[in-house]
Amino acid sequence: MSVDAPRTGSRPERMTAHEVRQRLDHARTSRLTQLQALDEGGQGADEHLMSVQKSAIERVLKEIDDAFARVADGTYGTCLGCSEPVPPERLEILPYTPCCVACRRRAV
Numbered sequence: 001m002s003v004d005a006p007r008t009g010s011r012p013e014r015m016t017a018h019e020v021r022q023r024l025d026h027a028r029t030s031r032l033t034q035l036q037a038l039d040e041g042g043q044g045a046d047e048h049l050m051s052v053q054k055s056a057i058e059r060v061l062k063e064i065d066d067a068f069a070r071v072a073d074g075t076y077g078t079c080l081g082c083s084e085p086v087p088p089e090r091l092e093i094l095p096y097t098p099c100c101v102a103c104r105r106r107a108v
Contacts, residue, residue, distance in 0.1 A: 067096040
């Protein structure tokens, strides 16, 4: 998926680099807020569950940072598994995803 491509039709297929960065910023801010809430509300909570949640959030934050790097180097929206474009609908839902659904399924 090429960012900054012109939009056509009633539903945008491609996001501009600015829009991608905004979505990634929003995703990062949301995850950082979740981490802060876990740190502040951890009294009496299940330590193992909190550890698992923190690890998952930290993994997503790493994926977000990696997505910012892909925007910067021009590879954002290209599947890291098969090198095909990641469907715009998938990027709309998970703007930091590194791969298409088929490649994600193979990886799991």
